[in-house]
Each structure stands twice: as C-alpha cells, then as structure tokens.
Amino acid sequence: MRFYETRRFIFFESEMKWKRSDMMEAMIRVRIGAGDAHYGGQLVDGAHMLKLFGDVATELLIRRDGDEGLFRAYDSVDFLAPVRAGDFIEARGRIVEEGNSSRRMEFEAWKVIAPRPDISESAADVLDEPVLVCKATGTCITPKANQRK
Numbered sequence: 001m002r003f004y005e006t007r008r009f010i011f012f013e014s015e016m017k018w019k020r021s022d023m024m025e026a027m028i029r030v031r032i033g034a035g036d037a038h039y040g041g042q043l044v045d046g047a048h049m050l051k052l053f054g055d056v057a058t059e060l061l062i063r064r065d066g067d068e069g070l071f072r073a074y075d076s077v078d079f080l081a082p083v084r085a086g087d088f089i090e091a092r093g094r095i096v097e098e099g100n101s102s103r104r105m106e107f108e109a110w111k112v113i114a115p116r117p118d119i120s121e122s123a124a125d126v127l128d129e130p131v132l133v134c135k136a137t138g139t140c141i142t143p144k145a146n147q148r149k
Helices: 047-065
Strands: 010-020 023-031 037-039 070-079 088-098 102-115 124-141
Touching: 023 047, 047 070, 047 088, 047 102, 047 124
Parallel strands: none
Antiparallel strands: 010 023, 023 088, 070 124, 088 102, 102 124
C-alpha cells in the first residue's frame, strides 16, 4: 500500500488497471477529514466528490496522454448517499470513449469505511457492502499539441 499526505487529504492508494487495450481505470482512496465537513451532522458537500473525480481524471489523462488535460464538462452527476467526516471514500474513474482530443469518462465514489461515534470517538468499521455515494460522467480534453503518448 502506498500513501502520501497533502494539506487536506491522506491518499492511501492509487492504482491503475487495464481492462482492455482501449480502457483504463484509476482509483484513489481518501479519508474525509473534519475540516471538510460543511454542514450540520459533519456532512460534506457534494462538490467534494467532484474534486475527487477531477483528481482521478487528471491521473487518467497523465497516464493516457502524458498531460493533465482539462475537464470540459460533466454530463451527469448523481449524489446518492451522504458523506460525513471520518468516512473513507474510494473514487474510481475510467476512460470509456476517446476522440482525437476528447476523453469521455465515468466515475463512481464508494464509502468503504465509516466512523462509529456511538461506540467511541475513534471507532470505525470497514463496511461489509460499500455504499455508492456519487456517480458521474464527463468529458476531458487533452489538446493535440500537448499529447505526448
């Protein structure tokens, strides 16, 4: 397991999988910190999941094109379950279609660990069944001049 720390997140893992020769997938797992809670009940705003999807898209574009590219637009975003401080979220994405410079992607965010404040301040459980908290589709662009692969 690899990890590195940034100002707001600890990234525990990042992996790359080839599903077919034309489709790749990336995943990051993060712990949502108390500083990320935006609403009562330690609830995190939905835009936080979109930031994670942006990070996944960046990794996919770097691996595919050798460039960070640009996120052009989301086609759809569905927020399906609440995310709270202390949750561990796996954000996954994959390239599902390619044009000359466009990369269409699908994203999912899954809650895999949840805090258990009813037991103690530091208790948490690995969920037997991860919970899908958000899914989205979108298009990223890597200008032809910036593509190195």
